[in-house]
Each structure stands twice: as structure tokens, then as C-alpha cells.
Amino acid sequence: MAKRPLILAVDVGTTKVSALVGEARSDGELTVLGIAATPVAGMRRGLVYEVERVALAIRDAVNRANSMAGTDLKEAAVAVNGDHLAVLEGQARIGLKTGTVREEDVEHATHKAAQVAHDTDRETVQVIRRGLAVDGFRGVVDPVGMVAHQLDAEVLVVTGVATVLKNLKRVVTMAGLHPILWVPAPRASADGVLADDEKQIGVVHLDVGGGTTGVTVHRGGHIQYLGVVPLGGESITSDLSVGLGVVSTQAERLKLEYAAVGAERDGTLEVRAVSGQSVKLIAVKELEEIVEARVDEWASMVEQHLSRIEWPKGPAAGVVMTGGGSLLKGLPSYLENRWGWPVRLGVPIGLGGLSDLSRSPGYSVAVGVARAAKSLGFRPQSESWIQRLLQFWMTLWN
Template identity: 80%
Template sequence: MTKRPLVLAVDVGTTKVSALVGEAQTDGELTVLGVAASPVVGMRRGLVFEVERVAMAIRDAVNRANSMAGTDLTQAVVAVNGDHLAIEAGQAGVHLKSGTVSPEDVERATRKAAQVTLPAGRETVQVIRRGLAVDGFRGVVDPVGMVAHQMDAEVFVVTGLTTVIRNLRRVVSMAGLNAALLIPAPQASADAVLADDEKQVGVVHLDVGGGTTGVTVYRGGHLQYLGVVPIGGESITSDLSVGLGVVTTQAERLKLEYAAVGVEREGTLEVRAVSGQSVKVIPVKELQEIVAARVDEWVGLVESHLSRIEWAKGPAAGVVMTGGGALLKGLRSFLESRWGWPVRLGAPIGLGGLSDLSRSPGYAVVVGVARDSRMYGLRSETESVWKRMVQMWLALWN
């Protein structure tokens, strides 16, 4: 009997923890066997602030996903998020002694390219392939077996703050799991929803969550940029709560019902004040202005990330948004007219099994984490990091 390649993916988001048990196929398809989400308190802007409460939410979501799937998985692939994530470009070449490229040469070149010098307190989260060159010819997809003297590898090393990563591992282990592999959340989300041809021609992906917005840019089939803005839908909710003097739950309800970008609305609404039972009447316009101010700040920060990319004509495949915050009314058309690029909502693709729930934009990260686990190879305790890199490269080519 062959063992099924089951994977447990966990995304500890700012507003919810999602867990997914799936079977990641070699062709990139993902069969979903169990999926669940639990609301979480104790996270801020993608980072863990209250370990006990976060661990409880993880335990709950994972238990439900495991029981749906009839599994008891404890080795988890976990998304890492937060504006501490950064990318470093690495490049290195190796001389090919045998005259042909072997998988070990690829591994050697990759390992060398990934040896970027990190400042104190930072560590590598993931190494992402950008390209390979054989005797100076760039863009070689599968160089194994090619005759050559020299092979060069280009990588992006996604790095994060060690303290933040330690705390994430800690809550995962308090929930009875082992974080066997970490995947940057913005990358996972993009991998869940973007088609290969979009990554080829050029695309911007935004995962607009509760406390963060992941920004990734792809061109030529590879990642060109990854960054995180520490603002999401929750920021609008808390602004409304403070600005209108209402409790968070009411602010959230008002946001879902009335908040819209780029829309002028007349009329008033009645809200219950935080203190006491008094009812206040406020113009809808006041609510819209609070929303607009935060969206303005948000879009400015997103643009400061996008300005680090050199565009000839903008992303040919436009902008794809995921995450619950992307559902804010009017946001899509607001961005379209501001940037002049097509903007669409993305949903996870290539799913089978219990795919209905996991197809919604808020599940893109957990789906992508499950799918990426196959590509990056799960690390077991006895395996070295270099063996894992070989597996990663072999998986990319097979």
C-alpha cells in the first residue's frame, strides 16, 4: 500500500486560525479532506501577542479539520506573516567538475546562493527559486544532465525576525503540533490563486487580511517582490469603533453594512454608544470619511512597496486580491481607477474534495500553504536542511 501524501496546513491569521488537511498531488492539485476556521484573539497585525489564547484557537481549528478528514496529523506546515518579513536576493555559481549538471550541483549552487548575510536577530524562513543559468544562459528550467562548465543559481531568501518566528513555533507546539515547515503567508496566498500564465506575464497579488496586507509581485514566472503592510480590515473596524464611539462588534457590523470606498452616500444611521444605552444618530458620510482616511493610508503603503518594482507598462495580468479585507465595497474599482490596472478578486484554484469553503478568498493562505508543502518538501527531524533543499529542487523539476 502506498502512503498518501497528507498534509496539515495552518494559517494563524489576525482574526481567524484556519486549518486544512489535504492531499497535495504532484501536479499541484490539492484534494481537501478537512477544513476549519476558528476566530482568534491574541494576534495583532499577523503577530502572536497572547500565546494561550492563540494556541487554543489553533487547537480548535486543527481538531475540527483533522476530525473531518479522519486523520490525526500533528506535523504542520505553518504560514508566517507580519511586516517583519523581508526578501534578500542571493546569487552564486558553481564550477561543474564532471562537465554535466547533477542534482547535487543544483543543490550546491542553491545553497551557495542562499548564503546571504543576515543581520542579527533575523533568520531564513524560506528560499524561493528565481532562476538558473548554465554557462551564462539564463532561464534554464531543468539543467540536470546538461553539458556545461558552470551553473549559477538566483534565489530570494525570505527572512523574518527570530523572536516572532520563535513565538509562532511556540503557540503551534502549545497546540500539540510541530511546525515542520514554514511558508511566508503572502507567497502561499499567491500560489493558491494565481495561474502560471499570470505569473509569467506579470501580476500583483494583495492578500488583504484583518491586520496585514501581503504584497507579492510575479513576472517571468518567478517572484519578484514580497512585502507586508501592517494594515488590514481590522484597522478600519478599530477606527470606526474609536471614531464613532461604538464597541468593536458594532463597528464591525457597521463596516460590513455601510463601509464603502469611493462612494458618496447620504442619510443617517443610529448607533448605540459605548457607554450606557444612549443611541446616537450619525451621518453615513462621517463613517465613510473614517473608512476613506484609513484606505488612503493603506493604499499609500501598498504603493510604497509597488514602487520598488520597475514596470515598463504595469502588470499585464493586473492585480489579484484575496483575504477578507479585499471584500470591502468599492475597493476593487477604487484601485482600478487609481492605478489604471485591472483588479479582480482571486479564489483558490486547483482544488478537489471539500473545496467549497476553501475556495473563498479568506482561505487562500491555508490552501497555498498546503500546496507549497509539496514543492518545498516537509522536513523531518532527521533530515538536514540541505537534503530538504535537494528535495525541493527535485520536486520543482518532476
């Protein structure tokens, strides 16, 4: 009997580890069988700082997702995050001896295009195919079977700092998992929530997490840019803590309940002072000024990434945000005013099963990682997809 096409996806975020067990359906959708998130300490700005604490959180999230699904999966597709991620462009052309494009020709051209030189302290995380051309005709989606002399492939090669990647691999392995695929978190998040027509006409995706913001740009159906800003919602909490003289749990609560950008409210809030005895009065205006200063800095850092893309009219489908940080009140309209593009919150799409749980924007990375595992190497009913993935896509870190 063929094995069920099951996938375990893991996102080791700065504030929480998410794990998802999914089944690839023959109609291309993903059925979520188990999903869990465990708060994590020991991560900073998407990077591992305390190996044991992070490994414990991974183990806990994966155990809970597995038990919900009634599975015991150990082979995992894992998101890679952090501002060390960088992209390089690669192209290659191959001649077609048989006069017809075969699947192995597509793989060969892609593999050749991915041979771009990068610094010796960096490793390839993922090769993303951006486009194929047959005898110079670009934009061919599935050229297998076409009669042609030449095949061109264009790729984006996502690289990361080798030591950072090794630490991530170490915690995942310590948690008892076998990593079989690595997916850049910003790309995974975009794939978790964006529709094909948005990717076609042009869209910016921001995954606003606790310590990072993933930035991707899609246009013409393909990813054009990927970057990570080392700033997320945690910095607002720490600014409020320092600026208002409250402990960080109070600062976090103030942020979730009262903080907003562009609200311009008056009045005061009562909070308990650090000692827990006396009551402290906080001017809402002061709280808003602290939030707004950090959001302004964050938006400027995102703009530095977006300025690397040429688009005279901006992204036709606007900006789609995910991640807990995107839930800051007033953020979409603040950005609409600042950038002049429509901004909306994204939710994971194309899901069956436990989709109510998995539609939270905080699960977009885990959903996208599962989808990447499914679409990169996975064929339903095939038992050899793991070997195919390993052979072709795993360039990593032995």
C-alpha cells in the same frame, strides 16, 4: 504500503487560525480533505502577543480539520506573517565536474546562493529559487540532465526577526504540532490563487487581512518582491468605533454591512448607542469619510512597497486581492482608478475535495502553504519527503 501523501497546513492570522488537511494528487492538484477556521484573540498585526490563547485557537482549528479528514496529523507546514519579514537577493555559480547537471548540483547551487549575510537578530524563513542559468543561458526551468560546465542559481532569501519566529514556533509547539516547514504568508497566499500565466506576465498580489497586508510581485514566472504592510481591515473597524462613538462589534457590523469606498452616498443610519438603550443617528457620509481616510493611508503604504519595483508599464495581469479585507465594498474599483491597473478578487485554485469551502479568499494562505509543502519537497508515493525537507530547507530555530 506507501503512506498517503497527506499535508497539514496552518495559517495563524490576526483574526483567525485556518487549518487545512490536503492530499497531493498525482496530477499535481491538491485534494482538500478537511478545513476549518477558528477566531483568535491574542494576535496583533500578524504577531503572537498572547501565547496561550493563540495555542488554543491553533489546537481547535487543527482538531476540526483533522476530524473532518479522518486524520490525526501533527506535522505541520506553517505560514509566517508580519512586517518583520524582509527579502534579500542571493546568487551563486558552481562548476559541473561531471559535465552534466544533476539534481544535487541544482540543490548545491541553490544552497550556495542562499548563503547571504543578514543581521544576527534575523533568521532565514524560506529560500525561494528565482531562476537557474546553464552556461550563462538564463530562464532554464528544469536543467537536470543537460550537458554544461557551469550552473548559476538566483534566490530570494526571506528572513524574519528571530524572537518573533521563536514565539510563533512556541505557540505551534504548545498546540501539540511539530512544525516541519515555514512559508512566508504573502508568498503562500499568492501561490494559492495566481495562475502560472499571470506570474509570467507580471502580477501584484495583495493579501488584505485583519492586521496586515501581504504584498508580492511576480514576473517572468518568479517572485520578484515580497513585503508586509502592518495594516489591514481591523484598523477600519477601530477608526469607525472611535470616530462614530460605537463599540467595536457595532463598528465591525457597520463596516461589513454599509462601509464602502468611492460610493458617495447620503442619508443616515440608526445604531444603538453604547448603553444599548438610546438610538444614535450616523451620517453615511461621515462613515464613508472615516473609511476612505484609512483606505487612502493603506493604499499609500502599499504604494511604498510597489515603488521598489521597476516596471515601465505596470503589471500586465494587474492586481489580485485576497483576504477578508479585500471584500470591502468598492475597493477594487477604488484601486483601479487610483493605479490604472485592472484589479480583481482572487480565489484558491487547483483544488479538489472540499473545494467549495476552501475557495473562500480567506483560505488562500492555508491553500498556498499546503501547495508549498507539496512542491518544495514532496514526491507522491515517497515516504522520505519530510526528511528531504528537513535536510535541505529547514534552517530554523533550534
